[in-house]
Amino acid sequence: MHPAAPFRVTEVEAILAHLSVYPFMGFFAAGEAGLRVAHAPVVVRREGQGLTLDFHLSRNNALTATFARGGRALAVSQGPDAYVSPDWYAAADQVPTWNYLTVEAEGEVTPLDDLGLVALLDDLSAQEEARLAPKAPWTRQKMSPGRFEAMLAGIQGFRLRPRRLESTVKLSQNKAADERARVAAALGDHPIARAMGPGASD
Numbered sequence: 001m002h003p004a005a006p007f008r009v010t011e012v013e014a015i016l017a018h019l020s021v022y023p024f025m026g027f028f029a030a031g032e033a034g035l036r037v038a039h040a041p042v043v044v045r046r047e048g049q050g051l052t053l054d055f056h057l058s059r060n061n062a063l064t065a066t067f068a069r070g071g072r073a074l075a076v077s078q079g080p081d082a083y084v085s086p087d088w089y090a091a092a093d094q095v096p097t098w099n100y101l102t103v104e105a106e107g108e109v110t111p112l113d114d115l116g117l118v119a120l121l122d123d124l125s126a127q128e129e130a131r132l133a134p135k136a137p138w139t140r141q142k143m144s145p146g147r148f149e150a151m152l153a154g155i156q157g158f159r160l161r162p163r164r165l166e167s168t169v170k171l172s173q174n175k176a177a178d179e180r181a182r183v184a185a186a187l188g189d190h191p192i193a194r195a196m197g198p199g200a201s202d
Contacts, residue, residue: 001104002168009167018103019044022077029073031066038063043123053160054120067109067158075160077103080191088186089179099170099192105162112157120157171196
């Protein structure tokens with residue numbers, strides 16, 4: 001995460017809002033062949049006062065065997081990002097920088113059983129199909145009998161329980177309001193400009 005406090009967010013609801021829009025994450029861990037990353041969409045679940053991130057990987061993925069034994073991982077969700085030119089400021093002697101949104105979750109990974117994997121896949125497809133409304137949602141009932149069950153053999157489900165969960169929301173909060181407004185105007189209709197809108201700075 002960014003070391004500067006103004007850019008750091010630990011409020012759970014704000015992090016969940018980010019993950020609801022950007023659920024595709026990179027999972028970083030040290031495997032037998034060294035440092036590796038796997039990429040997968042997640043389903044976020046409430047678990048008591050905390051939450052979990054459920055995901056699945058191909059059984060051929062380099063990290064599947066590592067996660068199947070349990071272990072620690074770092075998961076990262078990348079949101080939009082944008083280069084910020086010094087020319088957009090009124091103040092002199094500025095330098096280029098980058099505005100961006102990210103979430104990091106670090107914790108223990110454990111494998112899901114078969115029922116947990118099926119529940120994950122059903123919930124994941126429902127989660128993503130809902131974004132395509134008004135299209136009628138796809139469900140696995142549309143598949144040929146036995147095909148879904150046969151394909152399950154090729155994947156493994158996992159659950160990450162975050163011990164650390166935080167976000168970087170770097171939107172020029174270290175600049176004066178008028179400078180932030182200039183940056184947002186220069187970015188036009190970029191998602192970062194919209195994130196820098198009213199209420200984004202404080």
